[in-house]
Amino acid sequence: MDDPGLYPYRPWRERAKLVWPGGRPVAVWVAPNLEYYEIDPPAHPRRKSWARPHPDVVGYAHRDYANRVGHWRMADAMSEFGFPGSVSLSVALCQHHPEVVADAAARGWEFFSHGIYNTRYAYDMDADEERAIIRDSIATVRAATGQTIRGWLAPALTHTVNTLDLLAEAGLAYSCDLYHDDQPTWVRTRNGPLVAIPYSLEVNDHYGFFVYNMSPREYAETLIRQFERLAAEGADGGTVMCIPLHSYLIGQPHRIGPFRDALRHIARDGRAWITTAGAIVDSFAAQVAP
Amino acid sequence: MTLGPAYLAYPRRRHGYDHDLYPWSAAHLRPAVRWPGGRPIAVMAVIKAEFFPLTPADRPFRAPGHMQTAFPDYRHYTARDYGSRVGIWRLLNALAARGLAGAVAMNVALAERAPALLAAIRAEGHEIIAHSTDMNGTVDGSLEDAAEEALVAETVARWATLGERPRGWHAIARSQSFRTPDILLRHGFAFTLDWVNDDQPWRFANGLWNLPLNHELSDRQILNVCQAPVESYAEQIRDAADCLAAEGGRVLALELTPYIIGLPYRIAAFEALLDHLAPRGWFAGPSAILAEWERQAG
Numbered sequence: 001m002d003d004p005g006l007y008p009y010r011p012w013r014e015r016a017k018l019v020w021p022g023g024r025p026v027a028v029w030v031a032p033n034l035e036y037y038e039i040d041p042p043a044h045p046r047r048k049s050w051a052r053p054h055p056d057v058v059g060y061a062h063r064d065y066a067n068r069v070g071h072w073r074m075a076d077a078m079s080e081f082g083f084p085g086s087v088s089l090s091v092a093l094c095q096h097h098p099e100v101v102a103d104a105a106a107r108g109w110e111f112f113s114h115g116i117y118n119t120r121y122a123y124d125m126d127a128d129e130e131r132a133i134i135r136d137s138i139a140t141v142r143a144a145t146g147q148t149i150r151g152w153l154a155p156a157l158t159h160t161v162n163t164l165d166l167l168a169e170a171g172l173a174y175s176c177d178l179y180h181d182d183q184p185t186w187v188r189t190r191n192g193p194l195v196a197i198p199y200s201l202e203v204n205d206h207y208g209f210f211v212y213n214m215s216p217r218e219y220a221e222t223l224i225r226q227f228e229r230l231a232a233e234g235a236d237g238g239t240v241m242c243i244p245l246h247s248y249l250i251g252q253p254h255r256i257g258p259f260r261d262a263l264r265h266i267a268r269d270g271r272a273w274i275t276t277a278g279a280i281v282d283s284f285a286a287q288v289a290p
Numbered sequence: 291m292t293l294g295p296a297y298l299a300y301p302r303r304r305h306g307y308d309h310d311l312y313p314w315s316a317a318h319l320r321p322a323v324r325w326p327g328g329r330p331i332a333v334m335a336v337i338k339a340e341f342f343p344l345t346p347a348d349r350p351f352r353a354p355g356h357m358q359t360a361f362p363d364y365r366h367y368t369a370r371d372y373g374s375r376v377g378i379w380r381l382l383n384a385l386a387a388r389g390l391a392g393a394v395a396m397n398v399a400l401a402e403r404a405p406a407l408l409a410a411i412r413a414e415g416h417e418i419i420a421h422s423t424d425m426n427g428t429v430d431g432s433l434e435d436a437a438e439e440a441l442v443a444e445t446v447a448r449w450a451t452l453g454e455r456p457r458g459w460h461a462i463a464r465s466q467s468f469r470t471p472d473i474l475l476r477h478g479f480a481f482t483l484d485w486v487n488d489d490q491p492w493r494f495a496n497g498l499w500n501l502p503l504n505h506e507l508s509d510r511q512i513l514n515v516c517q518a519p520v521e522s523y524a525e526q527i528r529d530a531a532d533c534l535a536a537e538g539g540r541v542l543a544l545e546l547t548p549y550i551i552g553l554p555y556r557i558a559a560f561e562a563l564l565d566h567l568a569p570r571g572w573f574a575g576p577s578a579i580l581a582e583w584e585r586q587a588g
Contacts, residue, residue, distance in 0.1 A: 036308075038302070038308050039307070039308055039309045040308070040309070042296060042297055044293070044297070045293075052351075052430055052431075052465060053350075053430045053431035053432045053467075054431050054468070055309075055431060055466065055467070055468055057461075057464050057465060057466045057484055057485060057486075058463070058464050058465075058486060058505060060487075061464075061484075061485040061486045061487040062486055062487070062505075062506075064485075064487035065486060065487045065488065067316070068314075068315060068316055068317055068487055068488050069316075069317045069487075069488060069489055072316070072317070072318045073533070092300065092303050095303050095304055095305060096303070096304070096305065096306065096307065096308070096314075097314065097316075098305070099316055099319075100316070116300065116303075117300075120297065120298075124291040124292070124293055125291070125292070125293055125297075126291060126292040126293075129292060129293060129297075129298055132298055133298070160291075213515065213516035213517060213518075214516075215512075215516070215518050215522045215525075215526060216526060216529065217522075217525070252504070252506050252507075252530070253489065253504075253507075253529070253530035253531075253533035253534050253540075253542075254506070254507060254526040254527065254529045254530035254533070255529075256533050257529045257532060257533060258529065
């Protein structure tokens with residue numbers, strides 16, 4: 001297969017003239033990944049869960065820091081500057097640590113699914129197996145929060161060629177897994193259209209701290225630069241900036257202060273429509289036909 | 291393709307963890323703890339005192355910082371030895387000059403090889419933490435039960451010959467097996483410094499404690515892995531101290547590797563950092579921090 005046929009080519013010079021509410025040029029959404037990693041998950045034939053033999057103490061405990069400590073720091077910083085979360089949720093967190101999920105729900109955050117666990121991968125699942133994790137996600141989040149999820153970020157970013165078709169079949173509205181644009185895009189599936197909303201690898205704290213080894217202040221400056229450019233270009237057609245987070249990284253004590261500085265900058269600038277993934281998808285769908 | 295039903299079964303999907311090693315607890319729901327003297331943070335400096343044998347062991351794994359070239363790797367053998375001959379003394383001097391003490395996580399082989407160093411560590415009030423035999427003494431889930439038990443027993447016995455009974459164990463690279471907490475308890479240890487999931491002490495189900503030694507704030511992570519300059523290291527630690535002090539009752543862990551932070555071009559920034567932290571931090575070893583924690587929150 002050369003081209004999965006997801007969407008037609010479209011040059012950046014011919015942008016949809018999206019206008020966000022209030023005439024703001026850039027929609028900013030924050031995507032905290034609230035995750036659960038298993039200490040001793042079953043082996044997957046195509047990807048190891050942990051670098052070290054189980055238990056990978058540093059790998060596991062680092063992720064555990066998110067739920068014990070980091071989430072609350074990250075969430076308080078977001079609330080302080082008026083950023084709601086659109087949560088990428090390992091739905092088994094609803095069973096393991098419902099206190100974290102309840103905190104996010106009480107802050108008015110939106111939930112979408114990031115699979116059951118971040119240590120269970122979709123590669124090689126047949127359609128019924130993938131249907132099962134989608135159904136589980138919908139039912140689990142509904143039971144825990146009353147919300148009906150509308151979006152999907154594949155568990156640990158693992159896919160099959162059926163994933164997008166199955167999301168549309170289940171009535172979901174958006175995917176966070178495609179990185180081809182700074183505006184939302186309609187994606188073709190066998191079961192009707194789905195919106196691809198811009199998420200981000202490049203300004204994801206995981207890339208900032210695990211791939212690029214940035215200092216906390218370098219990462220905060222990266223967020224500000226990303227925002228400044230997308231706000232400027234958004235005058236010609238609304239853009240989307242996503243800030244994907246993992247509180248075991250951004251919620252560390254040496255990182256939260258610089259992160260707050262970046263949020264303060266964006267909030268005070270005045271050009272950002274600070275919102276949720278679902279609201280961006282709805283505004284886009286009201287302006288652009290599939 | 292199919293993965294089969296076992297891959298979609300979740301037998302440990304339940305409240306709390308998917309293991310029974312320690313109970314679930316969120317930091318903001320715990321009772322407030324106040325450190326002695328009204329200090330807003332406890333600062334736990336842990337100096338690594340390591341001996342890297344010239345012939346490295348690759349089972350269970352080769353320790354971070356170990357030999358890298360073909361045998362004989364005099365380059366890394368001596369560069370690590372620099373830490374034990376020179377760098378660690380700079381760190382001890384920096385702390386002693388300010389009347390501060392913490393802990394030294396020490397390979398027992400280095401204590402045997404450098405009695406003058408062991409004497410200074412004791413005289414200057416640092417707590418000694420067992421850190422395996424030498425840097426070939428690694429543990430992980432692939433190691434046989436008896437071999438891990440023997441490694442811990444040997445470490446304890448060799449420390450006993452030196453007149454020392456460490457209460458704490460710090461595993462090389464923080465790497466443990468599922469058996470480790472039980473083995474450590476059987477051999478008389480009270481705590482580990484290996485699980486990086488918190489800024490406060492917590493207790494394993496078997497009664498062993500864990501104290502927070504955050505790997506993200508280690509000199510190795512910031513200076514070697516992330517390759518930041520030492521000024522950025524100091525700034526990051528100051529930022530961490532601000533965050534933890536505002537929350538209260540937290541431990542700021544300073545993991546210090548003599549061949550990394552103890553170099554001439556880096557040590558002045560570390561000394562300035564100590565000057566910044568000394569007035570606001572209660573500098574203490576893990577046993578003193580744990581005693582205070584147990585008194586208030588235990």
